[in-house]
Amino acid sequence: xxxxxxxxxxxxxxxxxxxxxxxxxxxxxxxxxxxxxxxxxxxxxxxxxxxxxxxxxxxxxxxxxxxxxxxxxxxxxxxxxxxxxxxxxxxxxxxxxxxxxxxxxxxxxxxxxxxxxxxxxxxxxxxxxxxxxxxxxxxxxxxxxxxxxxxxxxxxxxxxxxxxxxxxxxxxxxxxxxxxxxxxxxxxxxxxxxxxxxxxxxxxxxxxxxxxxxxxxxxxxxxxxxxxxxxxxxxxxxxxxxxxxxxxxxxxxxxxxxxxxxxxxxxxxxxxxxxxxxxxxxxxxxxxxxxxxxxxxxxxxxxxxxxxxxxxxxxxxxxxxxxx
Amino acid sequence: xxxxxxxxxxxxxxxxxxxxxxxxxxxxxxxxxxxxxxxxxxxxxxxxxxxxxxxxxxxxxxxxxxxxxxxxxxxxxxxxxxxxxxxxxxxxxxxxxxxxxxxxxxxxxxxxxxxxxxxxxxxxxxxxxxxxxxxxxxxxxxxxxxxxxxxxxxxxxxxxxxxxxxxxxxxxxxxxxxxxxxxxxxxxxxxxxxxxxxxxxxxxxxxxxxxxxxxxxxxxxxxxxxxxxxxxxxxxxxxxxxxxxxxxxxxxxxxxxxxxxxxxxxxxxxxxxxxxxxxxxxxxxxxxxxxxxxxxxxxxxxxxxxxxxxxxxxxxxxxxxxxx
Numbered sequence: 001x002x003x004x005x006x007x008x009x010x011x012x013x014x015x016x017x018x019x020x021x022x023x024x025x026x027x028x029x030x031x032x033x034x035x036x037x038x039x040x041x042x043x044x045x046x047x048x049x050x051x052x053x054x055x056x057x058x059x060x061x062x063x064x065x066x067x068x069x070x071x072x073x074x075x076x077x078x079x080x081x082x083x084x085x086x087x088x089x090x091x092x093x094x095x096x097x098x099x100x101x102x103x104x105x106x107x108x109x110x111x112x113x114x115x116x117x118x119x120x121x122x123x124x125x126x127x128x129x130x131x132x133x134x135x136x137x138x139x140x141x142x143x144x145x146x147x148x149x150x151x152x153x154x155x156x157x158x159x160x161x162x163x164x165x166x167x168x169x170x171x172x173x174x175x176x177x178x179x180x181x182x183x184x185x186x187x188x189x190x191x192x193x194x195x196x197x198x199x200x201x202x203x204x205x206x207x208x209x210x211x212x213x214x215x216x217x218x219x220x221x222x223x224x225x226x227x228x229x230x231x232x233x234x235x236x237x238x239x240x241x242x243x244x245x246x247x248x249x250x251x252x253x254x255x256x257x258x259x260x261x262x263x264x265x266x267x268x269x270x271x272x273x274x275x276x277x278x279x280x281x282x283x284x285x286x287x288x289x290x291x292x293x294x295x296x297x298x299x300x301x302x303x304x305x306x307x308x309x310x311x312x313x314x315x316x317x318x319x320x321x322x323x324x
Numbered sequence: 325x326x327x328x329x330x331x332x333x334x335x336x337x338x339x340x341x342x343x344x345x346x347x348x349x350x351x352x353x354x355x356x357x358x359x360x361x362x363x364x365x366x367x368x369x370x371x372x373x374x375x376x377x378x379x380x381x382x383x384x385x386x387x388x389x390x391x392x393x394x395x396x397x398x399x400x401x402x403x404x405x406x407x408x409x410x411x412x413x414x415x416x417x418x419x420x421x422x423x424x425x426x427x428x429x430x431x432x433x434x435x436x437x438x439x440x441x442x443x444x445x446x447x448x449x450x451x452x453x454x455x456x457x458x459x460x461x462x463x464x465x466x467x468x469x470x471x472x473x474x475x476x477x478x479x480x481x482x483x484x485x486x487x488x489x490x491x492x493x494x495x496x497x498x499x500x501x502x503x504x505x506x507x508x509x510x511x512x513x514x515x516x517x518x519x520x521x522x523x524x525x526x527x528x529x530x531x532x533x534x535x536x537x538x539x540x541x542x543x544x545x546x547x548x549x550x551x552x553x554x555x556x557x558x559x560x561x562x563x564x565x566x567x568x569x570x571x572x573x574x575x576x577x578x579x580x581x582x583x584x585x586x587x588x589x590x591x592x593x594x595x596x597x598x599x600x601x602x603x604x605x606x607x608x609x610x611x612x613x614x615x616x617x618x619x620x621x622x623x624x625x626x627x628x629x630x631x632x633x634x635x636x637x638x639x640x641x642x643x644x645x646x647x648x
Contacts, residue, residue, distance in 0.1 A: 109578075109580060109589070151585050216577045216578075216579070217577070251575070251577050252576075252577050253540045253541070253575050253576050253577050254433075254540075255540070255643075255644075255647040255648075256433060256644045256646065256647060256648060257641070257642045257643055257644055258640065258641045258642060258643075258644050259641060259642050261475045263644075264642070265433070266642070270634055271637070283617070284613075284616075284617070284620070286613040289608075289610040292608075292637040293607070293608070293637060293639070295637060296608070296637040296638040296639060297638075297639070299638075300638055300639075300642050300643070307638070307642045307643055307644075308636065308638050308642075308643045308647070309636070309637050309638040309643075310594055310634035310635060310636050310637060310638075311634060311635050311637050312632065312633070312634050313595070313616040313617060313619060313620040313633050313634060313635050314620040314621075314623075314624055314631070314632050314633040314634075315617070315620060315621070315624075316582065317581070317582045317583060318581045318582060318583050318588070318590070318624050318631045318632075319579075319581055319582075319624070319631055319632045319633075320579075320580045320581055320582050320587075322580065323577075323579040323580060323632070324579075324580060
């Protein structure tokens with residue numbers, strides 16, 4: 001599919017049942033007797049694609065969940081178990097050591113994202129694709145991705161190149177992007193109609209580089225553990241706001257704190273909670289101060305080494321949803 | 325004076341008129357025909373001491389305002405002019421180049437504070453003291469300073485050692501601390517009774533190292549200029565809250581922003597606004613969200629290079645009022 005001919009399906013024109021039938025037929029006839037692979041992250045986009053492809057392809061779909069060590073607490077096991085309950089087999093790949101090794105010493109945000117992308121696609125997923133014998137790759141690309149790529153905000157991706165497969169013509173690899181005409185709200189409706197549980201179809205967006213995008217500066221096991229603990233608290237407290245997205249960011253700057261009457265240089269966690277329709281524009285959610293203070297208290301009490309907590313008050317633009 | 329015998333004068337027992345008379349008499353008889361010096365910063369503590377000593381000593385008081393290049397916009401000239409109007413002569417000392425040179429390459433907060441203290445006292449003020457022929461040094465030490473020093477939160481200071489004068493016994497230097505028994509609210513009442521204008525007696529606390537304490541990481545002319553611009557906005561918008569203290573902090577961490585549809589790595593400003601009685605305990609002021617958003621908008625629009633703004637939501641402890 002070329003982005004030049006992609007037509008958005010607007011929410012008011014979207015019929016989830018009809019969409020599922022049409023896309024499942026399309027996938028089924030395209031893949032035929034072949035095999036298709038995809039990587040599931042547990043986000044609404046890749047979950048919807050997995051479920052849609054499962055309905056269309058059954059055992060001809062091979063789904064992988066790649067544990068990068070950068071996921072939220074217990075997330076890889078939880079997502080795999082959740083799909084298993086719905087009859088979808090997802091293979092869990094442990095790549096934790098590989099990713100932490102790849103991120104060692106990297107502090108530049110762009111390099112960090114590139115390193116993760118490179119390892120994810122080329123070293124891990126690319127290898128799985130080749131070994132699977134599949135010629136069809138399912139991708140959860142959505143309409144906002146297309147728009148941001150065209151606008152130059154996101155880098156242009158050629159997924160096959162990223163996989164280290166640049167001989168698609170000769171070997172006949174094909175990328176399938178069944179939800180590329182939908183934005184987030186359409187995808188949530190699709191996921192619900194596909195029978196996915198509320199925790200999936202209401203799941204706030206989570207970035208590709210996962211918790212590595214929530215750590216400013218070097219990504220180490222310890223720093224990921226810190227932001228993971230803060231993330232649990234932020235998600236527990238802010239899921240009830242119904243906001244578009246909420247996140248905890250571990251800063252690299254050290255700030256002065258005081259514990260038991262003594263100075264302690266410690267870390268700072270920044271909380272962001274966004275009102276947004278499609279991530280293109282965003283405004284901080286007007287959270288009651290009681291809840292902001294509870295976040296400040298819980299994070300400084302429950303996350304070791306954190307002495308300071310802030311809340312984002314800038315809009316997008318000129319801010320962005322994520323800091324890294 | 326030794327801290328062991330200092331008795332706090334509690335607000336309910338404080339009579340500003342009687343206090344002024346008692347302390348002025350004490351200063352007058354102690355200094356006699358000698359000369360006393362002090363450094364005025366424009367904060368409520370040093371302003372009250374300057375005015376009290378002026379009433380007691382007249383021309384036997386020599387006051388200096390040392391411009392470190394780290395003050396707020398136009399502050400040195402403004403404070404000197406304000407005291408001149410009240411009949412108090414304050415000499416303005418331009419030490420801007422000296423301080424910026426001293427801070428070059430320093431990122432550690434403790435080293436930063438030490439470097440400023442060392443330059444301020446030994447290199448600049450110590451020299452002025454020696455040249456003045458004065459044997460009496462006036463200091464704005466208050467009761468909270470005494471308590472925090474005893475608790476180990478502040479480092480113990482021997483002011484004469486800091487001035488490079490360690491022969492006080494032989495040469496008879498004496499440190500006078502007329503407001504050491506008062507906390508902030510008593511000092512504000514004292515300042516008002518002394519006839520100082522509202523902008524002084526209601527002035528929010530400002531740290532000793534001035535804007536260098538508001539810059540995480542290296543203190544450069546450009547970075548001080550950035551935090552100075554943000555400080556103007558924060559003070560304009562937050563003075564009406566009547567909060568204990570409000571400040572803008574320039575972070576060293578860079579965060580992703582977006583301007584005109586393109587990615588831009590930029591800076592982050594953190595705003596803190598404290599409710600507190602005496603700086604020992606503090607809680608973030610519950611500012612209306614309209615005002616928080618206005619701060620976010622103004623700072624990202626008016627301060628070049630800033631793409632993100634946060635608001636502190638942690639209490640003291642474990643946070644502290646300032647970040648550096």
